[in-house]
Amino acid sequence: MKAxxxxxxxxxxxxxxxxxxxRPGTVKVEVEWCGICGTDLHEYLEGPIFAPxxxxxxxxxxxxxxxxxxxxxxxVVAEVGDGVDDVRxxxxxxxxxxxxxxxxxxxxxxxxxxxxxxxxxxxxxxxxGFSQYVVAERRWIxxxxxxxxxxxxxxxxxxxxxxxxxLSGARPSHSALVFGAGPIGLVTTSALRAAGVEQIxxxxxxxxxxxxxxxxxxxxxxxxxxxDVTEQVLELTGGRGADVSFECAGIDAVLKTAIQSTRAGGxxxxxxxxxxxxxxxxxxxxxxxxxxxxxxxxxxxxxATIEMIASGKVDPYQxxxxxxxxxxIVKDGFExxxxxxxxxxxxxxxx
Numbered sequence: 486m487k488a489x490x491x492x493x494x495x496x497x498x499x500x501x502x503x504x505x506x507x508r509p510g511t512v513k514v515e516v517e518w519c520g521i522c523g524t525d526l527h528e529y530l531e532g533p534i535f536a537p538x539x540x541x542x543x544x545x546x547x548x549x550x551x552x553x554x555x556x557x558x559x560x561v562v563a564e565v566g567d568g569v570d571d572v573r574x575x576x577x578x579x580x581x582x583x584x585x586x587x588x589x590x591x592x593x594x595x596x597x598x599x600x601x602x603x604x605x606x607x608x609x610x611x612x613x614g615f616s617q618y619v620v621a622e623r624r625w626i627x628x629x630x631x632x633x634x635x636x637x638x639x640x641x642x643x644x645x646x647x648x649x650x651x652l653s654g655a656r657p658s659h660s661a662l663v664f665g666a667g668p669i670g671l672v673t674t675s676a677l678r679a680a681g682v683e684q685i686x687x688x689x690x691x692x693x694x695x696x697x698x699x700x701x702x703x704x705x706x707x708x709x710x711x712x713d714v715t716e717q718v719l720e721l722t723g724g725r726g727a728d729v730s731f732e733c734a735g736i737d738a739v740l741k742t743a744i745q746s747t748r749a750g751g752x753x754x755x756x757x758x759x760x761x762x763x764x765x766x767x768x769x770x771x772x773x774x775x776x777x778x779x780x781x782x783x784x785x786x787x788x789a790t791i792e793m794i795a796s797g798k799v800d801p802y803q804x805x806x807x808x809x810x811x812x813x814i815v816k817d818g819f820e821x822x823x824x825x826x827x828x829x830x831x832x833x834x835x836x
Contacts, residue, residue, distance in 0.1 A: 487836065488616035489814050490551040491528055491536055497815055502553065505612055505620040512572060512626045513564040514580055517634040518808075518833045519607075519614030520557035520642065521818050523668060524758070528554065528608070529819050531760075535608040544602045545584050546610030555834070556582040556607030558614025559629065559637025569623050577629040579637040580621050581644075581787050582606035582614075598648075598784040614638075615811060617836055627787045632795055635808075638833055639801040642668060644783040644790040646676035649756045652780050653729040657681035662718060662727035663703075664743050666694035668830050669756055670733040671701045671804065678702030679798035686721060688714055688742075693827040700803050709742075718746040726751060735759045741766060749773040756780050807832035 488502045507513045537543040559579040584604035591599045607613030629637045661682045663670050666689035677685050687703040689695050698706050707717050726748035732740050735757035747753045806829045809817045818832050
């Protein structure tokens with residue numbers, strides 16, 4: 486079967502690889518759609534980062550580059566292994582793409598998303614969604630019901646947003662502040678709207694992205710070039726500041742503004758994956774007792790995310806800005822997202 490394999494920076498090749506075999510307790514999924522994630526772009530530009538380099542195999546998979554990419558994928562069940570009797574061939578499903586040890590303290594306490602040897606299908610080995618088939622343990626298979634598999638490919642990034650909003654403790658009576666209207670900022674905005682949050686403010690300077698923020702659920706859009714962001718947030722929130730804020734950019738100045746724009750006793754959630762050591766003014770937290778939380782991916786959030794979509798609380802189609810075939814993944818996928826990142830949200834690949 487064909488697969489898009491990451492060999493090194495700027496080097497993704499569509500190659501023939503063996504079709505994976507179903508094992509007891511596993512499900513073989515024929516992938517229909519897989520989204521290109523910002524993490525994939527980082528690997529392409531600067532990797533290996535999450536992908537295990539040649540001299541450091543992943544502790545669970547034992548694999549190194551080259552590896553098959555793609556972790557935002559959905560498809561139909563092609564085969565079930567022995568012992569699996571609650572999904573059937575032909576079912577539409579999404580795969581929660583985790584590789585975990587199941588033994589560390591985090592895993593034992595239900596926080597498997599921060600497993601001490603965490604890996605991801607499509608980044609750490611065990612195949613990936615940019616291929617025809619993926620085999621995964623039954624526990625990671627989530628039925629989509631009547632939802633299509635193109636929507637299913639959006640479940641993973643929406644689960645990231647659902648998890649961050651859940652951790653924040655956001656309630657309908659709250660005001661929420663989202664920094665960045667890129668893919669993660671937009672899905673976070675939509676998850677906040679789905680949660681019924683009363684007032685949602687998005688901070689974004691790019692004109693194209695600002696236009697996407699309102700359909701995603703923003704009530705107010707602040708352009709940081711128009712003046713002090715914190716002052717504008719205070720004006721919109723009656724002088725209190727936002728009850729919850731979300732840093733989705735991974736930029737020091739943005740994190741500082743997010744903390745300063747959060748009300749006393751409020752919560753600032755860092756959703757971004759940082760490419761450098763962040764600089765934080767601790768007194769901005771201490772003097773107003775602002776809670777700063779980290780949010781990584783998702784844990785036990787896929788069923789609720791699927792229900793959020795199925796109930797119509799979120800329109801996932803607004804995030805799909807392109808559909809391509811596997812052979813075009815570099816030129817019309819990765820390069821398109823890099824050169825026109827403000828115009829695109831999610832490009833889906835049909836392997």
